[in-house]
Amino acid sequence: MKLLFAPWGNPTGWRELFYEFEGEKVKSSTSLRILQETIEPDKTIIVGLDTLAEEGSNYKEVKESAEKKIKEYVSKFGLKNYDILIAPGIGAFPSGIFHGDALDYYYNIIAKVSLNLLEYSDNTLDIHLDLTHGINYQTILTYRAIKEVLELFSIFKEIKFKAYNADPSLPVATDKLFMNIIEGTQSAPKPFDRRIGQRRTIEPIDLNPEERRKLFEKDLMCIREIRTSEILAFIGALYNGLPLALFRFYPDVNNLKEIISKTIEVYENHMDVWYKEKLNVRRNVKITEDFKVYVFAYLIATLLEASHLISCQKKEVTLPEIEKLKSSLFKFDERFKVRIEDDIHVLRKNLKNKDINKWQIYNEILEASLGEPDKRNFLAHSGFERNIVEIKKDEEELFLRYNEDKIETIADYCQSGLK
Amino acid sequence: MKLLFAPWGNPTGWRELFYEFEGEKVKSSTSLRILQETIEPDKTIIVGLDTLAEEGSNYKEVKESAEKKIKEYVSKFGLKNYDILIAPGIGAFPSGIFHGDALDYYYNIIAKVSLNLLEYSDNTLDIHLDLTHGINYQTILTYRAIKEVLELFSIFKEIKFKAYNADPSLPVATDKLFMNIIEGTQSAPKPFDRRIGQRRTIEPIDLNPEERRKLFEKDLMCIREIRTSEILAFIGALYNGLPLALFRFYPDVNNLKEIISKTIEVYENHMDVWYKEKLNVRRNVKITEDFKVYVFAYLIATLLEASHLISCQKKEVTLPEIEKLKSSLFKFDERFKVRIEDDIHVLRKNLKNKDINKWQIYNEILEASLGEPDKRNFLAHSGFERNIVEIKKDEEELFLRYNEDKIETIADYCQSGLK
Structure with a gap:
């Protein structure tokens, strides 16, 4: 699935000129034309600002007014196969004044792009971002929001990412602009790492x-x-x-x-x-x-x-389920994968030839002394801390669960390192 | 140490208006004035483009011409305590045409900002980035380069980061612009993870x-x-x-x-x-x-x-040196710290009461069978793989080193996960 995102400022004054990319040359008022022709995206998503609105007696109508304006130009420019996503902007313009926090735009894009990308079940997403027509804070916040969302998606899918910007344009100097690739990488997986503050969205x-x-x-x-x-x-x-x-x-x-x-x-x-x-x-x-x-x-x-890995909360889990998570999910970071693999290896070795007919604390099975859970051990061994993990064997299948009496402590350990 | 970075396009046409921030209001042609007054940076670094140049018979003179132009405006705007950093740009302008790759700018900023930041020995760096006056690809590439460099610095220092952008300005609509904080975070540490391709810079x-x-x-x-x-x-x-x-x-x-x-x-x-x-x-x-x-x-x-952690290649290292690295360096990521701590704990336990007068393979000391090194074990246990680590005890001090015959294999294991 190939998607082309493009933040847009006000298209009213965009001059028609020649855009060049990959040997092609297209006369247009927007860089999206040549990108649509060369990249051939399945869908183009134009990210517009509500500050384009000229009328409206409530916010719904304001958004509609902004969207109408973008639609008018999209059609004038001859773009095809597009969606429009309107997000809140700020500033004083000839037709309107918008007061608010600049970051509202960023959080809106985070949510809307996330929901948009969830619609595609493909294993590979090919994301293109054209920054040519963004204005001011909009360009950087669109870039940042999309990159952060893609870092998370990269844990589950193969994500290709390219960003574009046309040459700087000055009316008097040229009527021909090259499209520059200003970033072209495989998006690298990065687990999210933030805490909740006041529980206020x-x-x-x-x-x-x-x-x-x-x-x-x-x-x-x-x-x-x-x-x-x-x-x-x-x-x-x-x-x-x-x-x-x-x-x-x-x-x-x-x-x-x-x-x-x-x-x-x-x-x-x-x-x-x-x-x-x-x-x-x-x-x-x-x-x-x-x-x-x-x-x-x-x-x-x-x-x-x-990804068919987990679909609901599950307290009792088989070792093969954990192994599947290790190979299918944690492969995103070799550092996790080898460690979990190693911990599973030790676990299997320790429990071989043991009879475990009912749920027992891991340390009990090993005939070690039971103690208080240890945070370092918990984190260094993929959560298989021997004082809080309980194990059962059923027809040679190993089942694992946490001691629910300690679940607050465990939840606390899990949060370690979040910022 | 407080530093204010600001990418600048062409300052020629910047209109004088009121910039507002944190209750202060300053009339100026640049947002840097109010930021200098409110943030009070120790140094302001203006990142200019060589495309500002109007003359020059070689590239050195081109850069000088661009720098001269920025200096002229810096002085006109009444800015103080600044450095200018000129990087290569592209595009056709009334006074010059510049052909090249857009990413040259990015790589130049990576190198120049890195060298600049290395000059400060402070444990805390307070970095501010004003994106108000950047143009086109310059804004995004400055942002990206600085963020990436800061991610690396954050491993060693406390790095605070804030990015700013003035309200969008349209001459007809207002003569008052607010400065918006468009990002304000503690920069999160991230180890670098790229490979070398063709060995060609x-x-x-x-x-x-x-x-x-x-x-x-x-x-x-x-x-x-x-x-x-x-x-x-x-x-x-x-x-x-x-x-x-x-x-x-x-x-x-x-x-x-x-x-x-x-x-x-x-x-x-x-x-x-x-x-x-x-x-x-x-x-x-x-x-x-x-x-x-x-x-x-x-x-x-x-x-x-x-950071007084390592200053030259060292083949034989004491356990306390490794412990110091664990506590002083790897604290940047709790996930590493607990794992290394755990591996050191096991190592100490295994070697307690052992006599090791001369260098011996770890597995030999444990009287285990010697085998081929195992990559998973190497990575899951902080590099202390028992077939390739050699250990010696000297006056109760433990020394560690790698078996130099296997150093190619070890170098290969270390690169695991790099992209």
């Missing part, structure tokens, strides 16, 4: 006490329904290479999905929109870093399910 | 056979003097958390430094500069990804020395 900028109470105690109530420590243990299980914990702390995907859609909905409901000489949009809340954590937890859980 | 774009031969067999001869497999083993030792290997493969720093300065010198010597209606600069070579690998190897080696 949205922070007030300008709300009265009553509105604040409604925001946190009603609108975003769904955040309270999910246990922060278990979400972070889940994120940490991937980050620290802990297969058994990844099964144990697999979260409620629907709840995470609700947090994401509810946050976007609540965010868009907290804007003042009015017309006085020109369009005015003022955002009374801003999106926070916590939002990103929930989006990435959702991504990990959804991709684990889509 | 520079590739010809347009050279005849004779020039090519001179380039590779004379100008860049210094690259041949360093063993690729040992450089990669060194990079891999940090990437895979292998303390003994990091001592063993510590490279010749002067040789790496020569590769860097020679590459920049050779690059700048391979440009055609002429004047016909306007200034013309054509680059006949381009810088490659291999260059980046040598720069990062140099960075790692230099920072290890500056």
Whole structure:
């Protein structure tokens, strides 16, 4: 699946000139034409700003107005097979003034690009990003958001990534611009590593006490329904290479999905929109870093399910299931894979010829003395700490689980290293 | 140490307006004024493009012409305490035409920012990046280069990072721009993970056979003097958390430094500069990804020395030296630290009460059978593979070294996971 993303500023003034790439030459007002012809993407996604809007009595209409403008130019430029994604911008323009936090754009792109990419079940995603027409903070934040999302996807899929920028253009100097590849790499897998702060996906900028109470105690109530420590243990299980914990702390995907859609909905409901000489949009809340954590937890859980690795929380797991996770998931980082492999090897060796008819603590089976769990041991040995892992043998099949009395401690260990 | 970096396009047309940040308001043609007043950096580094040049009969003069122009505006804008760093750009402008590869800019920034940051011995670096005045590919490549360099520095120092961008500005709509923080984080440590390709820091774009031969067999001869497999083993030792290997493969720093300065010198010597209606600069070579690998190897080696951890190649190392590396260096990633700690713990336990008067293979000491080295074991246990590590005890002090007969195999294991 080949996707071409492109952040766009205001297309009104774009001059028609010759774009050159890979021996082809196309006259157009946008670099997307030649990229569509040479790359042949299955879909082009134009990332536009709501600041293009010229009218609207509420935010829904503002977004529609911005989208309409982009559609008008897309059709004028003769682009095909495209989607438009509108995200919140800031600044004062001839037709409108937009107040809010610059990073709202970034968090919106994180969520929207994530949901967009989840639609494709392909094992390989070929992502192209044309930065030619982005403006100001938009270019860098689109780049950063897409790169971060791709780092996570790269754990599960092969992700190719290329970024483009046309030559700098000055009307007087040339009517021919080359398309430059400014980045061209295999996207490298990187597990997500952030903590949740205040358990708030949205922070007030300008709300009265009553509105604040409604925001946190009603609108975003769904955040309270999910246990922060278990979400972070889940994120940490991937980050620290802990297969058994990844099964144990697999979260409620629907709840995470609700947090994401509810946050976007609540965010868009907290804007003042009015017309006085020109369009005015003022955002009374801003999106926070916590939002990103929930989006990435959702991504990990959804991709684990889509890869047929884990589809629900599981307390008791067979050793072959853990081995499958090792070979199919943790292959993304050789450093994890060899360590888990080594720990499984030791585990098998230790338990060979042992009779284990009922659940027993690992250390009991080894006839070692039982002690308090040790964090270093837990992390250094893929979570197979001998005082908290319980083991059972059933028809020669080994089953593993954590001692549920210690689950708080285990969740805490899993979060180690998260920032 | 507080540093403010800022990529600049052409300052000629920048309009004077009000910049607002943190309650302050300053009238200026550049966002750097208000940032200098509020952040109070120890030094401001303006990253300019050589495409600002209007004259020059050789490349040195071209760079001087560009620098002169920036200096003129810096002084007009009343900025203080600054350095200027000129990097190669591309494009057609009213006063000049510049042909070459867009990524030359990126590789130049990687090298120049690295060398710049190495000048500061502080344990904390507070890096600010103002993207307001960058143009086109320059903004994204400056951002990417600085972020990548900081990821490496974060292994050794505490690095704070903030990026800024003023509101989008349209002359007709406002004369007041807010400075937005578009990224504000602790920079996260990330070991470098790339391989060397063709052992060429520079590739010809347009050279005849004779020039090519001179380039590779004379100008860049210094690259041949360093063993690729040992450089990669060194990079891999940090990437895979292998303390003994990091001592063993510590490279010749002067040789790496020569590769860097020679590459920049050779690059700048391979440009055609002429004047016909306007200034013309054509680059006949381009810088490659291999260059980046040598720069990062140099960075790692230099920072290890500056942190008083390793200052030269060392084949025989005491256990306390390894423990120091574990606590002082590998603390950057808890996942490495706990594993190395665990492996040292096992090593100490195994060797307690053993008499080891002369160098002996680890497995011999344990009275286990000697076998071929095992890659999984090597990587899963911090490089302490029992068939290739030799140990000696001297006055109760444990010494470790690798079996030099197997050093090629060991170098190969170390590179595991590099891309």
